[in-house]
Amino acid sequence: MVDLKVKLGSLELQNPVMTASGTYGYGEEYEDFVDINRLGGIVVKGTTLHPRQGNDYPRMAETPMGMLNAVGLQNVGVDRFISEIYPRIKKYRTNILVNVSGSTVEEYVETAAKINALDHIPGIELNISCPNVKEGGMAFGTSCPSTIAVTAAVREVYNKHMMVKLSPNVTNIAEIALGVESAGADSVSLINTLLGMAIDVEQRRPVLSTITGGLSGAAVKPVALRMVWQVAQAVKIPVVGMGGISNAEDAIAFMLAGASAVQIGTANFIDPKVTEKVIAGIEDYLVRHNMTSVAELKGALQA
Amino acid sequence: MVDLKVKLGSLELQNPVMTASGTYGYGEEYEDFVDINRLGGIVVKGTTLHPRQGNDYPRMAETPMGMLNAVGLQNVGVDRFISEIYPRIKKYRTNILVNVSGSTVEEYVETAAKINALDHIPGIELNISCPNVKEGGMAFGTSCPSTIAVTAAVREVYNKHMMVKLSPNVTNIAEIALGVESAGADSVSLINTLLGMAIDVEQRRPVLSTITGGLSGAAVKPVALRMVWQVAQAVKIPVVGMGGISNAEDAIAFMLAGASAVQIGTANFIDPKVTEKVIAGIEDYLVRHNMTSVAELKGALQA
Amino acid sequence: MKYLHDFTLVNSERQTDDFVVLTLQGGAEPLPELQPGQFAEVRVDAPGAYLRRPLSIHDVDYDKQQIKLLVQEVGTGTRALTALALGSTINMLYPLGKGYSLPDSKRVLLVGGGCGVAPLLFLGRYLKKNGITPRFLIGTRTAAGLVRLDAYRELGEVMVTTEDGSAGTKGYVIHHPVMKTETPDFDWIYTCGPEAMMRILAKYANKHGLSCQVSLENHMACGIGACLCCITPTKDGHKCTCTDGPVFDSKYLQW
């Protein structure tokens, strides 16, 4: 028997496979396909202090082995999350992390503080990098001082696991990771979407209502892997890798590059059962390679 | 009849389709497939002051709809380019641009000065963004002051068309484009490759000898298009777009986003005749849309 | 309950230049109950088709465990599907979304345009089973674009408009005589097709005090309400086309 357990600071994951925010709803959407209780964790939709309608339609464009989205943080707001959704999903025996977003430092802080009170939410993922929200997200994630400010401010009010999610749209992601580490993050997750664009040439119009949007899916994997490797070499806190992971091999690559755990996003759309397959595939790999614990993979790259 | 001619400052292109440096050799490699004289231009291999052996093998990894390369500027050096290669290729009746690279400002300057003397080379493309050369390329392209320094220094000695090629591995590419414009660039081209990585999980080793390499091909198109759009809105000099262009539709999308011309790289490997097909496809599109000149496409996005 | 099932392509019949009917054979398990207007997210194994493709349930044979899809070739994914060899495996995520609901009147008109005719066959069959005789109004560009008229005729009257007049009434569906009477002889409109067409029908329905159920074809990524890509503005704000729709009461939409 191989040991798939992973520790991310105070978080204990039964296996390293989590689902990525914004791609897995609140978990419920996948109940027909996956036993949610068998996942390492789920990160629910980006949640903000106030409800948000998100961006206009169209919000999606397919690209070569990837997709652009411009959802723009549509969500019911933290209060309705707490009153309506939390009671439904707190039954899951897995780590439910709430992805927290905001336009100002105060919004992040208030939202995090409210979630701090929820017993069955062992952590948050601070989304300081969403490219689809004009006012805040993007600016926060790509400039180091503001990233540090948000992280430090939320740290003041949030005392469970604080994962900070990094934007890939930067020159030096390791530097930003070091910044959030010093500001009190318990872990970093990356990558959020790459800023991209699609054009309908027949109509001579951008496909997305927001002109640009966030690129995800297999296409971004090489960039994500590189960034995870760079960040894992820079920081001491655990790194959660994501970006295009579509199978066990991909997940293992991220762990070899230094990730302690992974998140799977877009691939769920293509195969709603992908998470279970990845868990099984990691187990197979460990057995085949005579490893006893998934922890042995972390950073085991012979570079 | 539609007019495919494009002017990039002093450069006159019979059509907007050029080939990207490092993917088209010196043009000769494609002679069996394409009439080189029918291209808008070719940008030959990255050329440095001294000959370079480039990186060790393996230098290539396939990725989802893309590829990573770690060629690392293998080339015969500018002197042998001038003595051996230039005499062979100067016969082409198209714009031959030399892609110039270096590790120091002085190297760039010396190389450019030598090329300035070649009658049949109407321009250079300054490669200040190659991610595969440790000492210089990367650092130059991602930090604005050094980018400006190289551009300004080469401008002193080079008096034909100076195109500056930008790295996408930056937080704000428009800012860098503005910098090189102010330093005297006649045009900017983008994007060079995105920094990526691939891992062989069975061997637990990076696939590339250099660990990380440059991502190109269809996968990067959404990011490239977004950057071309951002840069075209920022600068006044012409923009040459590239990154994953695989067919006429892609090329047209880049022009709608603001590019005056395009370069095609990786797609040549998949279809050596792709350039001719793109030229024909652009012509078709213009006819179908009742346009008389390709110049009408530039920035014609209804955003 | 939604399923992820492999089907086998047992028949692929070209109808027109760009329409093909695929017959998919289910496996060991019986088919779940399907509602007309529901759709499947179909996995396409071709370069350039990364995400699944949403396709309506065109017809169902529960006994044979067969589902039919009517596919209009518009791009990479649909073309790859219609090029599949018999015997190929097709993976479907289904049944998805909310379908058409039963009318409170027996006087119904089913209006289809383009690939929007697809769900109307299954809907017609469903109505008929519920004692309601469907009447179809189908609009295409030319006569050559008319698809499977015989199958629709088995269920009820079929009226046709073509833009070039090569069959039926010349013009759009709204120009058909049945739409021109002062008091329409139907109380419910079920429609699927180009949004422009459906908007006109919705307006028409409003004006005449009819019910109008429209089926939207928004771009989708997940098909199960997880990604929020497929929204449409409604009286209650943004709603997912894939779970709250694809069929909506036109009055509920911000049209």
Added chain:
Amino acid sequence: MKYLHDFTLVNSERQTDDFVVLTLQGGAEPLPELQPGQFAEVRVDAPGAYLRRPLSIHDVDYDKQQIKLLVQEVGTGTRALTALALGSTINMLYPLGKGYSLPDSKRVLLVGGGCGVAPLLFLGRYLKKNGITPRFLIGTRTAAGLVRLDAYRELGEVMVTTEDGSAGTKGYVIHHPVMKTETPDFDWIYTCGPEAMMRILAKYANKHGLSCQVSLENHMACGIGACLCCITPTKDGHKCTCTDGPVFDSKYLQW
């Protein structure tokens, strides 16, 4: 002169668990002259196979305008090729690279391992036409991995080694008796297969003063010398495997 031609798959014959021979029919134009050891860059129309795949010319029939490829299924691209239905179109960029050259002795040994046996059939045929009887030494893991031995036997003697001893000599090719005599009864070695095997043969050749031509299987992007991805270190620095090779004199390599 290199060509970009569409071929039609007219035969696809599985040889073993993972080896398939594809017979490709050329079109109107006659085939160009092909050298043994040359290869084609084959376009694969499958998700996950973005670049072309290099495959050796396994056999040629100029009269019928047919080329045979021997494909070992190792990943997405090769598996997609062997799954193709007869009648499918396969686009090839060919002929590429420098092939094997004629020996200056009639005593030759052709040593193949894995998919490296592919070019040796065409090479054997070529040698035979030039009055030289080829002798083959083929190494595999087990007897089940031996491919098309009859075709090779038509041209000359075939010796075999298997790692598990299930056929021929037990061990690697280097353990075969023919390699164990003090003075080998051959002057030229032609080899294609795993690099480890070829390196051992190159060393053996050096030791015995033989000529040794090896065919490298470096990863390629363009196949025509344009990208410089496929280099191998030689006495003259980095050389492209796709244009200066894939066949090299082992002494020229930095082995």
